[in-house]
Amino acid sequence: MxxxxxxxxxxxxxxxxxxxxxxxxxxxxxxVMPMEHTYGTVHFVSGGIGSDESAAMKQAASRYGLELVFAKRQRGNDDYLAYVPVVIRNAEGHVVLDTRSRGPYLLANLPGGTYTVTATERGIAKQQTVHVAAGNHQSLVFEW
Structure with a gap:
């Protein structure tokens, strides 16, 4: 035995x-795909560190109404940025998302409407306005 x-x-x-x-x-x-989070009624995911996670974020982007990309131009090249504070306000000025990106991509599903997106890198705030509509994908690039 x-x-x-x-x-x-x-x-x-x-x-x-x-x-x-x-x-x-x-x-x-x-x-590979970062975890989705919720802020109020907004579902979002951010990340894109490393080639596998970056590829997963790019592939998932079309499933979200809004895609944000963060980069810094240095010596003629774009370097991706992470840990960028992001605030999204609706047309009435109410904050619908207030977060810090966990990578160079932030994907968010927002109700249809017009939004002001503010992203800040080393004290320099950049602002863009975007209109989100059901079934459409919008992409904004923030470059410092």
Whole structure:
């Protein structure tokens, strides 16, 4: 009986690795796209750090009404920015989203309407106005 138990115990790490390997693709696929957050009634996601997450954000962009991209021009090149404070106000001036980006992309689903988006990098605020309509995708680039 002991040889059977010893063989079973010897195989346990192999079986465990096979099980973990089988789960790895599902776990990594979930990890590529950042988690969606809610601010009031606005659903949004931000990120795009690393090539996998960046690709996932670009692929998901069309499912959101508004896409924001943050970059800084240095020596003729655009470098992506993260941790950019963002405030979105509706036409009445009410804040509908107040957050800090977790990467160079921020995707948000907003009710139809006109919005003023303010993004700030190192004390320099940039502001753009955008009209969001159901079924349409708008993209704004903020460059410092």
């Amino acid at each position: 002991k040889p059977f138990i010893m063989r079973s115990l010897a195989l346990a790490p192999v079986v465990g690795m096979v099980l973990l390997t089988g789960l790895a693709p599902a776990a990594s696929a979930r990890a």
